[in-house]
Amino acid sequence: MAWTPERIEELTQLWNAGHSASAIGKKLGVSKNAVVGKAHRLNLPARPSPIRRDSKPAQPARKPAPVLKTPPPMPAAPAKEERRRPPMVRVQQQQEKSTGRRCQWPIGDPATPDFHFCEAPAAGGKPYCAEHCAVAYVVKSRDRSSEAA
DNA sequence: CCCTGATTCGC
DNA sequence: GCGAATCAGG
Numbered sequence: 001m002a003w004t005p006e007r008i009e010e011l012t013q014l015w016n017a018g019h020s021a022s023a024i025g026k027k028l029g030v031s032k033n034a035v036v037g038k039a040h041r042l043n044l045p046a047r048p049s050p051i052r053r054d055s056k057p058a059q060p061a062r063k064p065a066p067v068l069k070t071p072p073p074m075p076a077a078p079a080k081e082e083r084r085r086p087p088m089v090r091v092q093q094q095q096e097k098s099t100g101r102r103c104q105w106p107i108g109d110p111a112t113p114d115f116h117f118c119e120a121p122a123a124g125g126k127p128y129c130a131e132h133c134a135v136a137y138v139v140k141s142r143d144r145s146s147e148a149a
Numbered sequence: 150c151c152c153t154g155a156t157t158c159g160c
Numbered sequence: 161g162c163g164a165a166t167c168a169g170g
Contacts, residue, residue, distance in 0.1 A: 020152090020153070020154085021153080021154060022152085022153080022154095032153085032154085033154095036153095036154055036155070036156095037155090037156090039154090040154090040155070040156080046154080046155080047153095047154075048153090048154085
């Protein structure tokens with residue numbers, strides 16, 4: 001059954017009158033999916049629905065194959081945007097080296113209170129200490145000497 | 150298990 | 161554009 005202007009009008013009226021999608025569908029002789037689908041397509045006002053589908057976590061099955069052709073070459077290097085204020089231990093380490101050039105290597109889950117940075121003295125202009133430089137730049141190192149572990 | 154609406158995706 | 165399938169909360 002096609003959506004004739006009359007049907008669309010009736011749908012709109014019933015929808016705006018607060019009838020449920022299934023009730024409207026029953027009246028129009030279509031499924032509630034058809035009603036809610038059409039309503040959504042018509043940009044009718046979304047009626048009270050607590051359903052939240054926009055959770056951050058990965059959505060499986062629905063989007064299976066991103067198929068990336070250019071994998072980023074530095075998997076171990078964390079982004080600067082990940083920067084968060086570390087716990088209170090910061091004060092102590094600042095006393096030792098207040099120049100601010102401290103290792104930015106993230107430790108723990110950024111979404112967790114115990115998240116902090118390494119903050120050992122950074123090695124030669126790098127954002128990380130010597131140990132974490134070895135981890136962050138492992139790809140480059142391997143590229144040159146094939147070992148260093 | 151029933152209801153609800155929202156979103157996706159093959160047609 | 162359509163709507164069944166699927167998802168998701170009450």
